[in-house]
Amino acid sequence: MAKFSRREVFGVGAAGLASLYLPSVALGSSQGSRGRPRNVIFCVSDGMSAGVPSMLDQFLSTVHGRPSFWRRLLQDGRSVQTVQETCSLSSLVTDSSAASSAWGSGRRIVNGQVNCFPDGTRLIPLYEVLKDRAKLATGLVTTATITHATPAGFAVSHPTRDEEAQIAEKYLSLGVDVLLGGGDRFFNSSSRADKRNLYAEFARAGYRVVRDRASMLALRPGRKVLGIFSSSHVPYEVDRRNRKELRDTVPSLAEMALKAIGMLQDSPNGFVLQVEAARVDHAAHSNDPAGILYDQLAFDEALEAIVGWADQRGDTLVVVTTDHGNSNPGLMGAGDEYFDSMAGLEKLAEAKASFTTLLAQVGTQPTPESVREAVREHLGIGLNAEEAELVSKAARRASDLQKVDLYSGASSALAMALGNHYHIGWSGPSHSSDWVPLLALGPGSRQFARGWMKNSSVFDALLELYGIRFQNPPQMSREEMLRHLGKRKEALRRAVREHWLA
Ligand SMILES: [Zn+2]
Incomplete structure (x- = not known):
């Protein structure tokens, strides 16, 4: 992937950029x-x-x-x-x-x-x-x-x-x-x-x-x-x-x-x-x-x-x-002496599409082969058979992880399969x-x-x-909040503690 020149980044030529930067007041007015x-x-x-x-x-x-x-x-x-x-x-x-x-x-x-x-x-x-x-x-x-x-x-x-x-x-x-x-x-x-x-x-x-x-x-x-x-x-x-x-x-x-x-x-x-x-x-x-x-x-x-x-x-x-x-x-340690972690970042440079685009293409009933094809096409990565199976099952809502709240979705399965390649881990969705x-x-x-x-x-x-003295109405307490939300008193135990609201 090419480096981004300033022109590519801003989509304007050097002259355009200079005019965007032109200040409308004198320089050096730093306070x-x-x-x-x-x-x-x-x-x-x-x-x-x-x-x-x-x-x-x-x-x-x-x-x-x-x-x-x-x-x-x-x-x-x-x-x-x-x-x-x-x-x-x-x-x-x-x-x-x-x-x-x-x-x-x-x-x-x-x-x-x-x-x-x-x-x-x-x-x-x-x-x-x-x-x-x-x-x-x-x-x-x-x-x-x-x-x-x-x-x-x-x-x-x-x-x-x-x-x-x-x-x-x-x-x-x-x-x-x-x-x-x-x-x-x-x-x-x-x-x-x-x-x-x-x-x-x-x-x-x-x-x-x-x-x-x-x-x-x-x-x-x-x-x-x-x-x-x-x-x-x-x-x-x-x-x-x-x-x-x-x-x-x-x-x-x-x-x-x-x-x-x-x-x-x-x-x-x-x-x-x-x-x-x-x-x-x-x-x-x-x-x-x-x-x-x-x-x-x-x-x-x-x-x-x-x-x-x-x-x-x-x-x-x-x-x-x-x-x-x-x-x-986070980028996780991988391989002997964690040597493989950097290779994960290098592979990311090949990515050409978001998960949303990739998963929309494979749909809700993908085969492991269609998952492999889409991942190769959009991310430049060759999933093995087990990795592709993990993703296709999750997309079909047939995954063993279906009941694990933090990892039940197709994109979560795709992230886990790609974790073997990118070495990037996630703590939930x-x-x-x-x-x-x-x-x-x-x-x-x-x-x-x-x-x-x-x-x-x-x-x-x-x-x-700006020297403005203004206060909104006082902080609502958690008891009041629960009353207005129609929650019972027992919910107080689970509600955020008062000291966070002060
Ligand atoms: Zn959000």
């Missing part, structure tokens, strides 16, 4: 880590267990002979580093909506809701506060549907994350300035239950609407953009990179992030922008090694672009983190309670120099930077 930022860019690699950035770095070093940007960021010593604890009101294991809402409202809420308590109490989301009180422009960029839980948690309050069509309407009411991601089905009159054409409604409200990469790249600076690039989530990066029709029509995360910055950078009072590599989480749920590494690579490239821009400005706080761990992948890394750099980054922090402290830390 140090204690100052107040003009802009905040909050970067989230969703569902990124702590082992994912190191595995990407080892993959890039082994296969391409270069470090990740994440490592360079750590090595240059400019960033403040902390770990973040991520529990929700309903569990030590959060989902994306409760985690994003903790950042977005300063309160721990029940998994599945967005910035509200189960009694219907509405919590005012971060973007609404920053827009009202600091007059910041706002932006959301993601590789999920733009209405997905993580971006939604910054901007709206809604009883359930699942009503994405309604969340799209709330973006319009709030007037989020830049929206770039997937999710056509929540905007298009042909797929919305109420037949409303949200594209037309956004256009009437002054938004420029773009639906493909070329139109997005051609946008001239100016506020209010809605860019939607797929029916549901944006394709996995490993699929996008290897299929010309996707590469041509769907922008990379770095391209979306730089375009959003270009749109927002001249707003008179600064901006806040969330940039999410959402499919790291989806690849983790599928235990898909190439899926997770290439989406983390897209995140790494977006970070390099964002920090490159922020460095020229000196007035922008960049926060880099994840909302929770997921499936905790779902979110984990791990503490997760958080880096911050630029003015205001001192707010995060805490060693260890709760995700719900991020809200206050950001508001403080």
Whole structure:
């Protein structure tokens, strides 16, 4: 696989890149880590267990002979580093909506809701506060549907994350300035239950609407953009990179992030922008090694672009983190003296498709031979007969592991079979309670120099930077939560302990 040139990464020529980087204020206005930022860019690699950035770095070093940007960021010593604890009101294991809402409202809420308590109490989301009180422009960029839980948690309050069509309407009411991601089905009159054409409604409200990469790249600076690039989530990066029709029509995360910055950078009072590599989480749920590494690579490239821009400005706080761990992948020791582990990473360079693409091709009734063919075609790996049998049985729901919750699915069986080749292990198919890394750099980054922090402290830390005194209604207790969810008192034993909510 070829190395990625800067041109390939950004999809623009050197001149285009230079103009993207052109600052709109004088250089050298750095206020140090204690100052107040003009802009905040909050970067989230969703569902990124702590082992994912190191595995990407080892993959890039082994296969391409270069470090990740994440490592360079750590090595240059400019960033403040902390770990973040991520529990929700309903569990030590959060989902994306409760985690994003903790950042977005300063309160721990029940998994599945967005910035509200189960009694219907509405919590005012971060973007609404920053827009009202600091007059910041706002932006959301993601590789999920733009209405997905993580971006939604910054901007709206809604009883359930699942009503994405309604969340799209709330973006319009709030007037989020830049929206770039997937999710056509929540905007298009042909797929919305109420037949409303949200594209037309956004256009009437002054938004420029773009639906493909070329139109997005051609946008001239100016506020209010809605860019939607797929029916549901944006394709996995490993699929996008290897299929010309996707590469041509769907922008990379770095391209979306730089375009959003270009749109927002001249707003008179600064901006806040969330940039999410959402499919790291989806690849983790599928235990898909190439899926997770290439989406983390897209995140790494977006970070390099964002920090490159922020460095020229000196007035922008960049926060880099994840909302929770997921499936905790890791490169495992294999062979004599563990010599074989590196060969696993080298084999990953041959991967040309996500598990989702590969398993969709083999269907629900695959033979061992059809599994072997698909794995050879998409991943360049020759499974032996037993490995192919393991996957085909799991796809047909006839596996011995059918009753083992953590390893029952076809993608889990595929990950196990490929574990013999990649030497990458997974601890399950779902979110984990791990503490997760958080880096911050630029003015205001001192707010995060805490060693260890709760995700719900991020809200206050950001508001403080803008001198805003604002508190949402007090934290709901676990007894109240259970009462409103209609759970019996005995559930208290299993509910998350009160001290996590304080
Ligand atoms: Zn998830």
